[in-house]
Amino acid sequence: MTEEEVAAYRKELEDIKVRGKDIPTPVKNWNQCGLSSRVLDVLQKGGFARPMPIQAQALPAIMSGRDCIGIAKTGSGKTLAFVLPMLRHIKDQPPLAQGDGPISLVMAPTRELVVQIGKDIRRFSKALALSVVCAYGGSAVAGQIADLKRGAEVVVCTPGRMIDLLATSGGKITNLRRVTYLVMDEADRMFDMGFEPQIMRIVHNIRPDRQTVMFSATFPRAVEVLAKQVLESPIEIQVGGRSVVNSDISQSVEIRPEEDRFLRLLEILGEWYERGKILIFVSSQDQCDNLFRDLIKVGYPCLSLHGGKDQSDRESTINDFKSDVCNLLVATGVAARGLDVKELVLVVNYDTPNHHEEYVHRVGRTGRAGNKGTAITFIAPDDEKYAPDLVKALRESGAPVPKDLQALADSFALKRKAGTVQAHGSGYGGSGFKFDNEEEEERKALRKVAKEAGMSSDEEEADESEVRKVMPGEAAAAALAAANATANALNTAVRTVPARCAPKVAECIRVCVQHGMPVTPMQQMPAYPQAPSMWAAPGSQLPAGPHFEAELEINEFPQHARWKVTHRDTIAQLNELTGAAVTTKGFYVAPNQQPPEGERKLYLLIEGPTEAKVREAKAEIKRILEEFTEKAMRRDAAPQPGRYTVT
Structure with a gap:
């Protein structure tokens, strides 16, 4: 195809935007992807007629060996976009030997998403005789260790559990020596949830000539800068806008005080309960349990899902929801990432999402893989700080903005200009945790009990x-004085101590005195001549400034x-x-x-x-x-x- 034809085809594919050098041409059918006949058979049986837009551009980009950042709306087929190239990559590598670790490592932020990705990969891995292991916290580690010891070409994991497995038994469980294909799914949330230190520890222990792929429905600019630290000359593929709700989802926002929400929810359930599966999002575990109890009381059988439940209970709840045991689920944000339920027709945001990206992911649980969906969001007049994010999400996806919601957003904008309120954050970066009034009272009560129990004090x-600020001379002088004073008081041969050794000497003498041990004259110790050079080693000096x-x-x-x-x-x-x-x-x-x-x-x-x-x-x-x-x-x-x- 000519450049003009390629540009026109990308326009057809939901206006794909690409950035980078030497970007491959998007494919039009599966036969152009270089996939094996076994994989093509699975695709045909699974009803995948042709590549979806993100797949059409991402497959040739990743299969060319390039690092890639994929940004696409929820339910757009992002998982398949990195799974298919991964399978071909693995089959092109030498088979695993005894003691080898995985060839491909897939990291995700939540346990539910790890399980979902593992299920999608196994659909194809069985046909290729590849082994897949899911490793995540909250479940028995013994089974995961046994699976890893048997050897697996693919490991799907949460960062924290992977570090635990790598550190167990001195690294004998598994290792990263064979990893040449690294995937970070929902990459923005992993960084936002505080996984950055764990991710970087894992990445720095993987060979530098690896191929790294990142995918997510949202990709804020601040996170993009951080993510590019682990990619080499990446190709960025963007389908639709950044953080945009799927156009197949019908959205509506209703301004309702909290006391009116439950009755309105019952009206919605009366209309939608027989049509298919319904997912209700709340903001906290307590709210989830309370709403679950209230719905049971009024005769609506439902399930509840939140982070306070055991992993086995959470897996059982998701399986029951998918297998039509119950079609109504009340959940916190733990289910918002990667939950893929085909018959989900309605999402209700009972509590308002606290930022734009969270809204996109919540409503993206419906309207997946070309199906139609509906999302209804409640917002209270007191939650006006969230109104601008909702207005932005509706406008960017082409949905109508209700007049009362626009008025609420305008009112907040005027207050912000007047300086009476502060703009609400995007959910990335943040400014730290703040107690609300109820939590603050509970915290004070706990501190009071702690004080009465002798576990806290006025100080x-x-x-x-x-x-306090400490100048370099002050710290050295204090340590030097402490060491020499202690040595003199002990009447030993230690009369003067080099400044660089002072803190260590003082600490050693103090420990010896505390435990009743004799203090050996420092000049007679074999290590004494090496002490100055040891303290001069990098990372062990006292601060220079x-x-x-x-x-x-x-x-x-x-x-x-x-x-x-x-x-x-x-x-x-x-x-x-x-x-x-x-x-x-x-x-x-x-x-x-x-x-x-x-x-x-x-x-x-x-x-x-x-x-x-x-x-x-x-x-x-x-x-x-x-x-x-x-x-x-x-x-x-x-x-x-x-x-x-x-x-």
């Missing part, structure tokens, strides 16, 4: 210490909370997230006891290059402490089972 509520530090006392928190924040994995994650270094100081002192003279109770020293990073690390540590303190209190408050049972 903690007053934020024990502010962040000014830095900031803060302290956080943790002695009074429950044991499990102390263990969590002092664990090396937690400290490493804090360092990756904030760039701050966390050091455990002092000694644990039991309740109603005093620390030894000259010592302090257990605390954390937080150091960082900027005040903001130190504050960020300190806030995250506090969050972890409060979370595990709350768990400990609730566990202790739970009724204990008796020794005997009545039979």
Whole structure:
């Protein structure tokens, strides 16, 4: 085809937009894709008559060996766009030997999406005698380990569980040496959900000459910049607009206060219940359980799905929903990604989605693979901050915007210009967690109980210490003075300590004294001549410039909370997230006891290059402490089972 014919054909394919160098021509049928006869037979039996728009352009791009970013609306066939090239890629590689890891690695943000992708791949892998393993948290790891040990060409996983499997048994379970085809599905959500450190750890352990593919229905610019760090000269393929609702979905938005929503929902169910499957989205686990209970009371059999349920229960719920055991499902956002149910005719956003991309993915559960669907969204007058996102989604997809919704969005825009409210975020980046009034009251009550139980103190509520700036000379001088003073007091041969060694020497002497061990003169130690060079090694020097530090006392928190924040994995994650270094100081002192003279109770020293990073690390540590303190209190408050049972 000529360039003009290619441009015209891309226009036909829902106006495909491409970016990059040497982009292959889109295909028109499966026979042009270079697929084996076995795969073509499966496609024919599955009713796949011809490639969908994203597949028509992505298949030749990926099969040419190029890195690729695919952006297409929900239900557009993105999964098949990376699965078919993956199968041909694997069959072109030498077969797996004993101890080899997978050839292809597919990462997804949620367990449900991992299961769905695994099911789609197995449809083709059986015909090619390829093995597929799904690895995700919340389920028994023993079965996943056994499957990996037997060898698998494809592993579909969540990032966290994959890191756990790679680290288990010293890396003997599986490895990444053979991975040459890497896929990140729903890539934007993986970065947004905080998986970036895990993703980067995995990516950096995969050979650099791999092929990397990313797919998602939404791809905000901020995430795109981050994603391109792991791609090499990628081809970007965009079908339709960025973050656009499928044109096959009929959308409507109704302004309804919360007290009127349930009655309106019953009206909708009366009209739609016999037509097919219905999915109702809510914002929280409590709301999900409450709405599930209310629907059961009024005679509507339904299922509920949220992150608080066990993985086996979640899988059973999805299977029941797909297999017509029950056609009504109430769910939180955990089901919004990758849930593929063909007969889903209606999506109801009982609670308003909190940003544009979330709305696109929720309503995208219907109207899939060319079918028609309907989405109804409720928004309360108090939720006017979400109105601009809804207006944007409706306009970009060509749907009519209700006048009352437009008025609500205009009202919020005027308030924003006047400075009385702030613009609502996109869901990416964020500004940190904030308690609402009810949660804040519960938090205060928990802190009060903790204080009465001796697990909290006034000093903690007053934020024990502010962040302070430390000049380089101050830290070195303090450590040097501490080391020399301790050495002199012990009357040993240690009289002077090199400045670079001071912190380590002081710490060693202090530990020896604490445990009643004799302090050997430093000059007589074999390692003493190497000490200066060790401290001069990269990464072990004291900061060369000014830095900031803060302290956080943790002695009074429950044991499990102390263990969590002092664990090396937690400290490493804090360092990756904030760039701050966390050091455990002092000694644990039991309740109603005093620390030894000259010592302090257990605390954390937080150091960082900027005040903001130190504050960020300190806030995250506090969050972890409060979370595990709350768990400990609730566990202790739970009724204990008796020794005997009545039979």
